[in-house]
Amino acid sequence: YGSPQTYKMSSQVRLRLLPSARCLYDEPVQVKVAGLKSRQLVTMRARLTDDKGVMFSSSATYRADGNGKIHLDRDPSLSGSYVGVEHMGLLWSMKPDTLHRYFHKSRILNPVMVMFSVHEEGDSKMLAEVTNERLLIGDGVSRILVEERNVCGVLYTPTGGGPFPAVLDLSSTRSEKRACLLANKGFVVLNLTLFTDKPSKIKEMHLDYFEEAVNFLKQHSKVGSKGIGVISRSKGGDIALSLAAFVPGVEAVVCINGCNANTAFPLYYKKRLILPPLSFDFKKFIPTESGAVIGMHVLDNPLAEENKDTLIPIERAKGHFLFVASEDDLNWDSKTYMDQMVERLKRHGKDNFESVCYPGAGHLLEPPYGPHCESCPHYLSDKPGMWGGESRSHAAAEVHMWKKIQEFFRTHLKAGHKATNHGTFLLKKKSL
Template identity: 65%
Template sequence: QSFIPLYCAFLRLQLLPRARCLFDEPIQVKVAGLKSYQVVTMKARSTDERWVLFNSSAVYRADESGEIDLNRDPSLSGSYVGVEPMGLLWSLSPETLHKHFTKTKALIPHVVKISVHEEGEEGQMLAEVTNERFLIADGVSRVPVSEGNINGVLFTPPEGPFPAVLDLCTVMSETRACLLANKGFMVLTVAVFNDKPRDIKELHLDPHQEAVDYLLKQPKVGSKGVGVLSRSKGGDVALALAVFVPGVEAIVWINGCSASSGFPLFYRKCRILSPLPFDISKAIPTESGASIIKHILENPLAEENKGSLVHVQKVKGRLLFVASGDDLNWDSKGYMDEMVERLKRYGKNNFESVYYPLAGHLLEPPYYPFCPSSLHGVVPFPILWGGEPTAHIAAEEDLLEKIQEFLKTHLSCDLAKSTSKL
């Protein structure tokens, strides 16, 4: 219990509409009972799944009535400035450098302690509340899948039929898949890398083809094909899946590559794509201790690298390309532009593109703690991911809506198809 001074005996710190909500739902933080124009420090803290502590803080001034509303009032200084209703959450930063907030398990809520303190870094706590942010909505089922070469988790909303989506994560995570299932999709999440990337010599498309087939056999799936959601290394694998495997109807490609980056790709025991080489010596060190690796990959259009290029012009399904202008991991905007130009050259119009000029590489679900730098799975040092924080967070909110709209449009459900499976 936090001690409340006498002059704050009626102080109230509220989270509206409620303190328990879904992970991607906004909350309204309000304080009442302060002195007129009193300056206080708002703080948030949370521990991730690896027990890394994250903190944020912002200075606010109450109005004449002694009230603060984060939906209305600007932060004067701290982890962010200006009117940022969810700033305390997205600006959560690790106590040690180069840590990415780890949230991969759907059944464990994201717990954030939000508090109001007297002015100053060491100001006494006046009140505290707990915000529990749940990944899985009521009625959504979570079933681990270990069948054949598939190693993943299936999320199914109640009732049905549903569009089917394969969430192709770079490394295993349930977060994005579960949040999408809350919106009315059946989602199977699998990883590109089930082992440490530096220990892997080649990648195979076959397990992902099995995952597509598995989804299409599910009784509650009503779409005739599967959508594939991908980011980063998952992007080029998703494109290859759409080229080589029947049943892929829609692909969301987020800040990926147009070639098989770093690894050869095999399908049915044949090598279908050569690896696009990279040169770690081209990494640019910065004062933060993290490096920029945007230009370590070789040019996929160079003659010697064309065997690594995904023939995106052969994709029959719909494509949604998403690129960030401040992606410091690799040149996702350049890869997107080249693929769009190639598709147009082949007379294709089965694509749309979204560009966020100030966003960075790690486009996460809304209100996920912004990560400027962290360790990388392939290179042996921390890297910068890029992104101007407020623009990056706005892009994440916008992208969630665009992904849902795109998948619902191009994975329309056929009730008769679903009924025939029962």
Template identity: 60%
Template sequence: MLRSNQDSPRIRCQPGSRSYSEEMSSLIRLRLLPRARCFFDEPVQVKVAGLRSRQAVTMRARSTDERGVVFSSSATYRADDGGEVDLNRHPSLGGSYVGVEPMGLLWSLRAEALHQYFEKGKALEPHVVTISVHEEEGRVLAEAANERVLLGDGVTRLSVNEGNINGVLFTPPGPGPFPAVLDLNTFMSEKRAALLANKGFVVLALGIFNVNPETVTEIHLDRFKDGIDFLQRQPKVGSKGVGVISRSMSAGIASLLSVFARDVKACVWINGCGANFFVPLYYKNKQILSSLIFDHSKVIHTESGGSILKYAFTNPLAEENKGSLISVEQAKTQFLFVASEDDLCWDSKTNLDEIMKRLKRQGKDNFESVYYPGAGHMLEPPYGPFCTSSPNGVLKYKTVWGGEPRAHAAAEVHLWKKIQEFFKAQLS
């Protein structure tokens, strides 16, 4: 979809007149390659042609999330001698980012207000980003819409309300059999599950919390074990076992499922903790873990109004926390452990270091680990807006998540490919 802001004039005008400028803008072409409609996790090449040689322009992007909050970004570019700007080759000279960043306009999208997370949890509607080219004074020269699809053709989406299970099931087209993945989120989101289904996985998305966390006094592992059993009953699912993917608080649930559910064959653990957190955890009506102590006095409040929680989580290995420690060394699951080194929500790196020490002491080799310097807590599928800080639905702080935007965006691209390779190797 390509639209210039003026119709072509009917007469040729002399340089310097307003109509001449309008005629020139009608020749400017903004292209999104290989196509304007793509999957959410695919890159696009942004190219502008028809500019004057060495002309300076501003590229802008704009998108609205599910709550109606507008996110935007901008970057200044200078056309080459042929009057072209290619974000794959040319550097941004200023704005939301600098340097050669082909997808910079997307990952640098931000709301005007502080502490905003881009809400895109529903899979049915695409993530639409309007990209435009502007003269230095702001006049629009060309505009195009990038539709970033979460649900591929033929992938079915089914709401599931069965017993303890309240989630969404995504199934790829074709007869199968397909590998199965349980996608655990602290709060319900369909994005990651839908994108994995596009890659050939049957995925059940579940949220740890389906109600206000303030009303929750205990969490039962049975509900997530039921999700594993539900996946294995699906007619298109193969028989090799189930994978689990998780981040943050849900990573603890995932590692515990790996201990208690023998059908969990592969687990992706992203920026988790080595202990159970928030409320006691139960299985078969018996408490199996207490909750890690959180010291509110050690929360660091920043000038922006955001809070760094990293130092408020007490040591899982301390005597008073021993009852919350997750015995991951008892699992026979294959693990992919992932830690962001600039995580300011909690100390993912130290937690992962301790987990690996315990596994190695037990002679375990059923794991691999990846560390991302410069990345923050909120590792997600790539090319979404980078979130600096946002309200924490569990702890009620406006939480600073950490991460340097460029390094974080690169980590998401690398990790997303790694996750797919890991699940295919362990579950196919």
């Protein structure tokens, strides 16, 4: 990525990002300060503006060592947005300048620009500043809009000829971040958005549409895996589970904070209703002082006798599952749903699954090193939703989960032969 970059605002203070000020979005950087006075107290800050113009920022107080140096991977924050040794704390602790805002990144070719700065104690005079250019798309990775038959999405392909393992990425609302970051790691990824219209206008969903996307990937010239992987979160999780249960060729499913029953809309396949929706009651939303609502108890009990037809028959799946659940999910009871899925598979004599649970994490688990979103507009409610999670625990969960997802897909989506340039990409500036 080139040599480390140093920016200084005074004759002495230097702020450096290692190994470089340019990196991929999901990579950590080392933040180091030198040239301060011995034991000097300073304020470190980070800020960025997302693609909707919302500013996110964080700050933390540090004390330099006897040589006037601060290393964020060694030295503790004494106060501010977080305390303790957190080498990427300035990133995950960033908060929006307006309530109920999510970090939006829709212009994928443009890097996320994070301004790191060091100030005299009290956050007054700036002593040094550096820009961290965090790229979402690596050199050689292509982004292509797909409109083939009924499939409408965005395809990311890695550099090189392949063959590569393939993943279908389902997102509730438009978000390509996870898809392009997986492509950087050597996967062909097709991103589909579940809700291309307002949910209030959607009467039913059809599994055939997602099956077409699976078949599109299977037939792609760069795809060499025996089957297709699927990754999704929330409502998309039950679509992913249904694909595994009903559609051939789905070999690996990552279900992040999903439900074990079909939710929100009737699900059809081959012109036949296969799963009615689990009922929900918006009157069970719990209001909070901030104006956002907690939805943990909105869904009916999927194990109740009257709801048994909504349960997804995951025991039919021939592929493998990775279930991910957050224990502080305020959107719905993800941990309970995961436990019920594990129990169902065990009852059917199945061992084709892994499960991982994260205490202190909230609903919106994403690729690491972005601002933790505690509340933002909910696509099924007219009020913002509370997503849960304690920022430090949530950030640690994202780091662990991101590595786990890649290992899971590499294990269960073996390509025809070893792909070239697998998982390693040089970076260059993309045109804006």
